[in-house]
Structures are given as structure tokens and as C-alpha cells.
Amino acid sequence: MEGIPRWAGFRVAIVLAILSLGLTACDNARSPAAQPRPTPPAGATASADREAADRRAAEQAYRQFWQVSWTFDQHYAQNQWRDVLGAVAVDPELSLLLSGAQRQRQHGITLYGAVIPHPTVPPVNGKNTATVRDCQDASHSGQADAKTGKAHTVGVARNPVVATLARGEDGRWRVSQIRYPGGRCV
Amino acid sequence: MRIRLALWATAVALATLPAEPSIAAPFSGDGPGGGQIVVTPGDNGGRYAPPSVDTTVQAPGAAGGSSGTAAAAGGGPVCRYQRAADWERWARQIPAGSRSAGVSASRLGDGRDHIDPHLHLYARTCKGVLDYVWVADAGASTAAALPTPEELAREAFGRLVLPLPVPRRSPDLRLRDGSLAVVVGEHTWVWVDAAGFVAQRRRVAAGPVWAEVVATPVGLRVDPGDGSAVVACRGAGTAFDPARYGPHAASPTCDHVYARSSFGLPGERVTARFEVVWRVGWTGFTGAAAAGGVLPDLLSRATAAFAVAEAQALVTSG
Numbered sequence: 001m002e003g004i005p006r007w008a009g010f011r012v013a014i015v016l017a018i019l020s021l022g023l024t025a026c027d028n029a030r031s032p033a034a035q036p037r038p039t040p041p042a043g044a045t046a047s048a049d050r051e052a053a054d055r056r057a058a059e060q061a062y063r064q065f066w067q068v069s070w071t072f073d074q075h076y077a078q079n080q081w082r083d084v085l086g087a088v089a090v091d092p093e094l095s096l097l098l099s100g101a102q103r104q105r106q107h108g109i110t111l112y113g114a115v116i117p118h119p120t121v122p123p124v125n126g127k128n129t130a131t132v133r134d135c136q137d138a139s140h141s142g143q144a145d146a147k148t149g150k151a152h153t154v155g156v157a158r159n160p161v162v163a164t165l166a167r168g169e170d171g172r173w174r175v176s177q178i179r180y181p182g183g184r185c186v
Numbered sequence: 187m188r189i190r191l192a193l194w195a196t197a198v199a200l201a202t203l204p205a206e207p208s209i210a211a212p213f214s215g216d217g218p219g220g221g222q223i224v225v226t227p228g229d230n231g232g233r234y235a236p237p238s239v240d241t242t243v244q245a246p247g248a249a250g251g252s253s254g255t256a257a258a259a260g261g262g263p264v265c266r267y268q269r270a271a272d273w274e275r276w277a278r279q280i281p282a283g284s285r286s287a288g289v290s291a292s293r294l295g296d297g298r299d300h301i302d303p304h305l306h307l308y309a310r311t312c313k314g315v316l317d318y319v320w321v322a323d324a325g326a327s328t329a330a331a332l333p334t335p336e337e338l339a340r341e342a343f344g345r346l347v348l349p350l351p352v353p354r355r356s357p358d359l360r361l362r363d364g365s366l367a368v369v370v371g372e373h374t375w376v377w378v379d380a381a382g383f384v385a386q387r388r389r390v391a392a393g394p395v396w397a398e399v400v401a402t403p404v405g406l407r408v409d410p411g412d413g414s415a416v417v418a419c420r421g422a423g424t425a426f427d428p429a430r431y432g433p434h435a436a437s438p439t440c441d442h443v444y445a446r447s448s449f450g451l452p453g454e455r456v457t458a459r460f461e462v463v464w465r466v467g468w469t470g471f472t473g474a475a476a477a478g479g480v481l482p483d484l485l486s487r488a489t490a491a492f493a494v495a496e497a498q499a500l501v502t503s504g
Binding site (some may be wrong): 182 | 225315
């Protein structure tokens with residue numbers, strides 16, 4: 001008897017009430033204690049700053065990669081794909097994506113939704129390649145029929161992804177490989 | 187004497203219409219396989235990872251292996267295969283560095299022109315879902331190419347088809363403006379359709395080696411969407427049955443009481459999230475001995491948006 005309305009037969013009227021919501025004021029004003037900090041050597045500071053900047057840039061590039069690569073074929077003409085994707089990806093991932101999108105278009109398939117990255121970036125240590133580990137939420141995205149919009153696939157909420165990024169001569173990070181290692185998100 | 191209902195805001199009439207849950211995906215919940223979407227771990231976009239090797243078939247289709255159908259060994263879905271010679275030529279030119287997870291480099295190679303010449307690229311369509319796979323031709327050395335049961339288990343894992351949960355709730359009211367609602371202060375029963383809460387299996391085999399993956403639903407988690415804690419339910423929850431339970435009874439397995447109306451929230455609604463947790467394990471055979479293991483849990487998820495309305499029920503007399 002699933003789905004039988006619970007109050008069928010009752011003469012009940014429902015009203016939406018205007019509720020006055022109590023607003024809670026948050027007092028976050030705090031006075032930071034003025035404590036002296038030890039000063040690290042200038043070289044160490046610069047190195048730490050560079051490391052932090054590299055990791056931030058790699059993470060940002062990774063997030064941008066997913067935004068662009070998931071929808072580029074819907075927003076740009078096919079003769080622009082390589083340029084658009086080339087801003088966020090390099091081979092072999094670039095070629096895989098270009099061919100994949102082209103094949104999907106031939107078969108009337110498009111992507112819907114968006115994957116939500118939750119990346120962590122291990123130390124870059126000044127190298128020109130970086131690894132990003134992601135426990136991606138893919139549960140609102142997948143493949144769909146391009147004509148009807150009917151969903152064919154949907155991803156899982158905790159989808160492990162490992163990405164390799166390469167720093168180009170222009171200093172930009174781009175994704176060179178996406179792997180799905182299986183296993184659990186850690 | 188007629189007692190009138192005081193209306194604080196928009197008066198709405200109770201209707202007895204079934205719920206229409208909104209699925210997490212922005213499209214219909216009906217997939218190409220006839221009522222289900224394929225829940226795909228890994229590359230659910232189907233364009234990020236290189237093609238894997240399909241070890242369950244060999245040179246499928248008609249003479250020359252151009253196209254045809256094949257059923258996965260061990261009773262999987264019937265899949266259509268179509269040779270993709272142009273893409274194969276292209277794939278063999280992909281620069282070095284690309285490799286399929288779970289497939290040894292000796293089979294697929296690790297770069298340009300290293301792909302086994304006995305492997306050919308096919309477009310595979312299973313349950314309406316297209317992907318591309320490498321398939322060994324009849325001349326391939328099967329002894330050297332036999333996969334491990336672990337590899338087959340990963341292949342089977344990737345082909346698991348999980349039904350999307352269908353959220354239900356009670357009370358389940360339709361307001362005059364067509365929106366769906368539950369009631370402030372009432373026990374709201376929540377559950378998912380039992381038909382989608384049963385173990386799902388997928389078995390693949392290559393020669394004497396096989397693996398069978400079983401995903402078993404072990405619980406339902408419901409985020410009521412009102413900021414309160416996630417409700418961990420036993421099983422799939424309990425469908426409300428008016429013949430067994432009173433109108434104000436609490437669900438024995440999965441229940442939430444909304445303390446305030448959704449007025450003032452975005453869209454004047456809450457969005458509840460229903461997650462079914464699937465425990466996944468596999469058993470198999472190496473050709474000489476039994477094998478088995480555990481794979482990551484899977485979640486299938488759907489959402490349902492509805493209003494939480496204040497209610498006053500008054501008896502009419504005279």
C-alpha cells in the first residue's frame with residue numbers, strides 16, 4: 001500500500017503560516033591577541049609562499065578544468081573546442097576529451113549537471129607536475145540523450161579521482177591525465 | 187455551529203495525489219534500460235578515461251567483426267558492439283602517458299603504437315549507455331591475455347546497474363498551488379520504494395576466470411533539508427499503511443518531525459536528500475582457486491523538494 005496518502009478522507013485544511021523567524025545576531029567581533037611571532041628566515045618564507053601559491057594555482061586550475069571540460073561542447077562551436085579545452089588541458093587528456101566529445105555528439109549524447117570537486121593537493125615542491133586527489137561528487141551529473149534530455153547515467157557521490165597537472169611554459173597549470181583508481185575516497 | 191478555519195496566509199486544500207519526487211538528475215528517472223539510470227562509478231561522463239579492455243567477449247559480431255551483439259559471459263546485459271576503426275586509428279596515435287586503470291600496460295600499451303595489435307576498438311552500447319572498449323580478436327593469445335579476477339571484479343563493478351531511489355513520504359499533500367507539502371509538527375514518514383532496495387549483481391568471466399560483484403543495500407540516510415541532522419534509517423524505511431498505523435503515529439524505522447514551516451526558505455520549500463548505501467563485495471575464481479574481496483561502498487541518491495506547511499484541522503458541525 002505504498003504511497004497511500006495518509007490523511008485521505010480527513011477534512012483538513014492546510015495553511016502556510018507566516019512565521020517570524022528569530023534572527024540571531026552573531027557577534028564575531030573578537031580582538032586578536034597581539035602576540036609576537038618568531039620571524040622565519042626570508043628564504044624560507046619565500047619558499048613557503050611559492051609552495052602555497054603553486055598549490056592554490058593547481059587547485060584552481062583543476063576546478064576550472066572540470067567546469068570547462070564538462071560543458072565546452074555545449075557552449076562552443078566544434079572548431080573552437082581545441083582552443084577552449086587547450087586552456088585547461090594538455091595531451092593525453094586533451095585528445096581524449098576532444099575525441100570523446102566528438103563521438104558522443106555523433107551518437108546523440110550530451111552531458112548534464114556538474115561534477116563537484118573536493119580536491120586536495122599534495123606538496124608541489126617546485127616541480128612542474130602536480131597530483132591532485134579528488135573525492136568528487138558526481139551524483140548530479142552524467143550522460144543524457146541530447147534530444148530528449150533523458151538521463152542515461154548518473155555518477156556516485158564519492159568518486160575517487162586522481163589528476164596529473166602539468167605547468168606550461170606560460171606558467172599555467174593544465175590537466176594532463178584523469179584517472180579513476182577505484183577504491184574508497186580517503 | 188460552524189467553526190471556521192483561520193487562515194494566516196494562503197489557504198490551500200488537501201488533495202490526495204501521489205508524490206512526484208524530483209530526481210537528483212535534472213531529467214526523468216526513466217533510463218534507457220526501461221525505468222532506470224545506470225549509476226556509474228568512475229568516468230560517468232564517458233569521455234575522461236581511455237577505453238578499457240572488454241574481456242568478456244572476443245571478436246563480436248559478424249564476419250570481420252564489424253558489428254553485432256553479445257551477452258556478457260555469466261548472464262549480463264546484451265550489448266551491441268560496433269567496430270570503430272576510424273577511432274581506433276586515432277587512438278593508436280594518442281601521445282604517450284595514457285593508460286587505463288586496472289589494465290596492464292602490456293595489454294594496452296602506455297603510449298603511441300604500443301597498443302596490442304590484436305585489440306580493436308568497438309563502440310559498446312549496453313542498456314542504452316555507450317562507451318568504447320578494446321576487444322581482442324580471435325587471433326589473440328588468450329593464455330597470455332587472461333585477466334585476474336580482481337580485474338574482472340573492477341569491470342563488473344563498473345557495469346553495476348543500481349536503481350535510483352524513489353523517495354516517498356507521508357503525509358504527502360498537494361497544495362492549491364500544486365506544490366507538495368508535509369505538515370509542521372507531524373511525524374513525517376520517509377522511505378524509498380522497496381522494489382529498488384534489493385541486491386544487484388553483475389558477473390563477468392573470461393575463460394575459466396570469473397568474478398561476480400554483489401551490491402547490497404544496507405541502509406537509507408535522509409537529510410530532511412531543514413538543517414537538522416541526517417536521519418539514519420533501518421532498511422528502506424517503512425511505507426505508511428493507514429490500515430496498520432494511526433494518522434499521528436511515528437514511523438518505526440524512518441521518521442522526522444519538521445519543527446517549523448518552510449516559509450521564508452528559498453522557493454518556500456525544503457529539499458530532502460535520500461541516499462541509499464550499497465555495500466559491495468565480490469567473489470570469483472582464478473581458474474585454480476577461489477578469490478574474493480570488498481569494493482567501495484556506493485551511494486545512490488535522489489532528492490525531493492516540498493513545502494512544510496502549518497496545519498489546523500477543525501471539525502465542522504451543524
